[in-house]
Amino acid sequence: MIESALVDWSRAQFALTAAYHWIFVPLTLGLAVIMAVMETIYVVKKDEFWKDTAKFWMKIFAINFAVGIATGIILEFEFGTNWSNYSWFVGDIFGAPLAIEGIFAFFMEATFFAVMFFGWEKINKKVHLASTWFVALGSAISAMWILIANAWMQHPIGMEFNPDTVRHEMVDFWALVLNPVAVSKFFHSVFSGWMTGAIFAIGISCWFLLKKRETRFALSSIRVAAIVGIIGTFAVMFSGDSSGIHLAKYQPMKLAAAEGLEDGGTRAPFSIVPGVEIPGMLSILATHDINGYVPGINNLLDGYTTPDGVKHPSAEEKMAKGKTAIDAFTKYRMLKESDPVAAAEAREVLDKNVDYFGYGYIDSREELVPNVTLIYWAFRVMVGFGTFLLLLMAAVLWMEWKGKLKNMKWLQWVSLLSIPLVYLAGQAGWIVAEAGRQPWTIEGLLPVKAAVSSVSVGAVQTTFFLFVAIFTLFLVIEMRIMIKAIKQGPQIEEQKGE
């Protein structure tokens, strides 16, 4: 019997690793672009100042990059160590993007990181600049493939269940790659990385302004970072909008939970905070139509019919279909050698109900509802902080443009203190995406309790706390080293323009 504690600890371990990984990855994605832009300016303008500026951010980038790699390798292998059933049940589809990520992206990052970092004196300027852009490109391609994999967990397409091999098998590679969820997820996540890099660089630069040090460096960094960050934020907003449409279509329970929407309908309101609503807004966001129907949690559990007459089954109906599918699966496997006719009949029943296979593991309708409070608030943290940070970057850029930022201490302080907010927004986003998908590892196909490895609870607890200790140690050391490196400041030879 799989204990629920095993599922919980396995989830906790994966969540821990993913959360730590996402502390380091967005900064990699964002800073890579910022320093590549800076180096481009250096190559175009032939001004050593920009080289030194880029080099400072590269130093910070490298400190951060290492921990991202360390947490990333654990994530990849945890699919096997802790989610063994998952790895077989959907490995035929899920393994491919992981392998492609390695072949296409990781080698690019690994090769050009070394060239970028150690190659200043060894290769010519333009090849060096290309290497820096390749590091940025490599990290974005890496994000793309892992997000294709993640998007497939949110909206599985391009596969068929094969009862002989007992797994889902890929039948359409391009459906997997061009999964609409993957496209918006890619833009949403990668550009949120641009935001992170931008807010980080602006915050740190403002610290230099507060200390009245390296003013030209700080203001120049702010200009580049703010432009990158604002572009990033708009891309995040647009992809967020299409994510809303996808949620409504493919993961309505997640959307209902994110809105705390008990009972839905047409002209559904959007909740800003409990008690404050904008009428009809949720319908607009979810369907781009004020009269669009958005089901609530109760509708999804009880079953509902949309205004255009499409009937959606209740939780109990889905669970019954799931049990029918699993029974037919067993029958098919038992009879396929001895009684091909009966086996063919069983196969037909299975095929008819296979979309609900995962519901066969669900014992009660309550299991189908994710943690509403967590997701509701995580969504508000993400959107709230994201909006605030956009306004902040716009203000910073405007004031810098006007030449006033240098003397606006309060705005410098706000920028510095806003660094944690961008991290909280990113973490909150992933909580919405992942905790919002519960109880599923793959939406509708495989619940967490059927995906887990058979190891002892004690073993997973041990590794969980081991990872807590290791990752936290690394984070503390990383922050200490970064702070020292920042305090040391950029090694800029000429300080004209101060």
Added chain:
Amino acid sequence: MITYEFLQNYWWFLIALLGGLLVFLLFVQGGNALIFLAGKTEDERQLIVNSTGRKWELTFTTLVTFGGAFFASFPLFYSTSFGGAYWVWILILITFVFQAVSYEFQNKAGNLLGKNAFRAFLTINGCLAPLLIGTAVGTFFTGSQFTVNKSAVADLGSPVISRWANSWHGLEAVANPFNVEFGLMVMFLTICLGALYMINNIDDEKLSAQLRRSLLFSFIAFLVMLVIVLIQLVTMEGFAVDAEGNVFMEKGKYFHNLIQMPVVLIMFLLGAVLLVTGVVMTLLKKEFNRGIWIAAPGTVLAVMALFMIAAYNGTSYYPSTADLQCSLTLSNSCSSEFTLKTMAIVSLIIPFVVAYIAYFWRQMDKKSLTKEELKTGEKY
């Protein structure tokens, strides 16, 4: 004609190739095992760290890609071994995790634990990672205790397909001397490769002499382990698979595989000869520093041959001693034909990737690393 069987074999070839490249690139680990042994002074230790430090990400990436490729092509291995031999893989991962941050952290102000702690992490990873990976690969020949029951998916209370049949979850592999000897062989091999690489990559007379001494000792140790492993490998019972997919024990199976697949035998012998030549020439000629470029292809060939005799010619590459018929073979553990075909197309990019890596490797390493460069240029 590209059949399903061809694709399975093609993908095992790629796994073998990645395995071979990984063992070669573990020269990074082998080099780090020598930080305190061959590096006597601070300057020398810094040279070692900076020499392997410019290549560690390639090794790391190859390991990750090896894992990813195994997942994509033989997912039942991924789900059975990783979820089953839990502790072995977790230990391997932890040593790599410490390694990943140690280069960047070791020489930086504010690193909390001090320079030597991080260099110790590098050394520990340098010894343990090849040892543990080698021990794990040893079980390809000796088997592990697990069961696989795909119908278990319908058991609603406990739907786990692959289960480990003991509570040691992989640690029991060390109870079989062959696995440990295999691990030690890989470890000493990577130390040889590390020494060879640094003799080539670092321009420092004194350190070079010390590395040559380390090379001699590790090479002797490697040869001893190699002979012990080979004698057992050619005489032991192996896990054979008949045409119906039934697994049975066959005396001298791996020896038969070598004889029945002469190409593999030639690969192995050629690999061994190149490896030995690279080392011996380095040991005999004081000015000769290109041994790594002879030993490297030798290593790749020999390791590939070992992977091939583990799986080709009707052999189970991940045998189960708990239930022989649960053993993993290429055909019962692989991905669907569609996925293997798709991934085969993807794999055509590999030569291009290898080419750009090789090009930039040459560009970056035209001149060997010196103490002077560490004083003026970027360094860890």
